[in-house]
Amino acid sequence: EPEVTQTPSHQVTQMGQEVILRCVPISNHLYFYWYRQILGQKVEFLVSFYNNEISEKSEIFDDQFSVERPDGSNFTLKIRSTKLEDSAMYFCANLLRTQLGGYTFGSGTRLTVV
Amino acid sequence: GIQVEQSPPDLILQEGANSTLRCNFSDSVNNLQWFHQNPWGQLINLFYIPSGTKQNGRLSATTVATERYSLLYISSSQTTDSGVYFCANDMRFGAGTRLTVKP
Numbered sequence: 537e538p539e540v541t542q543t544p545s546h547q548v549t550q551m552g553q554e555v556i557l558r559c560v561p562i563s564n565h566l567y568f569y570w571y572r573q574i575l576g577q578k579v580e581f582l583v584s585f586y587n588n589e590i591s592e593k594s595e596i597f598d599d600q601f602s603v604e605r606p607d608g609s610n611f612t613l614k615i616r617s618t619k620l621e622d623s624a625m626y627f628c629a630n631l632l633r634t635q636l637g638g639y640t641f642g643s644g645t646r647l648t649v650v
Numbered sequence: 651g652i653q654v655e656q657s658p659p660d661l662i663l664q665e666g667a668n669s670t671l672r673c674n675f676s677d678s679v680n681n682l683q684w685f686h687q688n689p690w691g692q693l694i695n696l697f698y699i700p701s702g703t704k705q706n707g708r709l710s711a712t713t714v715a716t717e718r719y720s721l722l723y724i725s726s727s728q729t730t731d732s733g734v735y736f737c738a739n740d741m742r743f744g745a746g747t748r749l750t751v752k753p
Contacts, residue, residue, distance in 0.1 A: 569741060579693070579736060579743040625691055629741070631681075638683045638698025639741060644691055 540630055542642035549618055549649055557613045557645045559628035567631040569639070570603065570613050572596070572624040579627070585611070618649045653677070656737060656744035663727050663751050671722040671747045673737035679715040680740045684722050687734040687746070696722070696735075727751045 541560040549555050561568055568585040583593040583603055590603065602614045615622055629641045653676035663669055673684075684696040697704050697711040699720065704711055708727075713720040724731055727749075734746040 571743075573691075578745045579738075581742060584741070627693060638681065638695055639738075640695055641685075641693040644693075646691070 540628060540640055540642035542626075542628055542645050544645060545643065546646045547648070549647070551620055551649050552617050555615050555618055555647060557615075557626050557647070559611045559613070559642055560609065561611060561628070561630045562640065567591075567639075568611055569629040570611075571627045571629065571641075573627065573644075574621075574624045582613070615647075618647075620649050623647055623649045654737060654739050654742055654744035656735075656747050658747060659745065660748045661750070663749065665727060665729060665751055665753050667727050667751075668723070668725045669727060669749070671724070671735050671737075671749075673720045673722075673739075673744055675718040675720075675739050677718075677739070679713060679718060679720070681738075682713050682720055683738050684711055684720070685736045685738065686731075687736060689733060693736070724749075729753050 570582040573579045583597045625644045627644045629639045655674045682700045686694045701715045708725045710723045736746045
């Protein structure tokens with residue numbers, strides 16, 4: 537199955553600092569998503585992208601968060617002023633228009649805010 | 651909003667046993683998927699199954715869209731099947747079923 541690449545795999549940051557999480561989608565993608573998973577909890581939807589625009593966002597995705605496509609290929613999730621409760625695993629996902637169908641997730645970035 | 655409920659929340663099996671995991675939806679079934687989250691945290695796509703039945707080795711899944719539920723069957727379970735199984739409808743996830751397979 538095609539891969540979605542996320543970097544870094546693990547990031548530790550001081551509370552109040554800005555972090556940028558990166559995702560390189562696979563080719564032939566349509567929709568693009570960001571999710572977070574607090575340790576031991578469910579996978580929560582943050583935001584979806586279609587045609588380089590936000591198509592939907594959850595109540596979690598407040599002004600602290602932003603998404604960009606800075607170079608036409610990579611996608612980034614920026615958290616402006618991190619809080620302790622932002623510590624979580626962050627996943628990006630692409631929708632595949634192939635016979636396999638469905639969504640493919642990256643391996644995730646584990647963010648630890650100290 | 652879309653509600654996705656999974657049962658059971660926890661399941662402990664002996665190696666070789668079979669199991670059925672269930673996913674109920676409050677809304678119509680669209681992009682229904684089953685995922686396995688392994689001990690390293692990776693989300694592995696098992697099935698994309700908005701309707702019908704699919705099989706992949708020891709795993710199979712059935713979605714009955716008219717009744718808004720989906721089932722994941724695991725046969726002859728192995729210790730490597732351990733982890734959390736999530737279903738997602740329209741990319742909204744259930745709380746998962748934590749499966750532990752004991753040797």
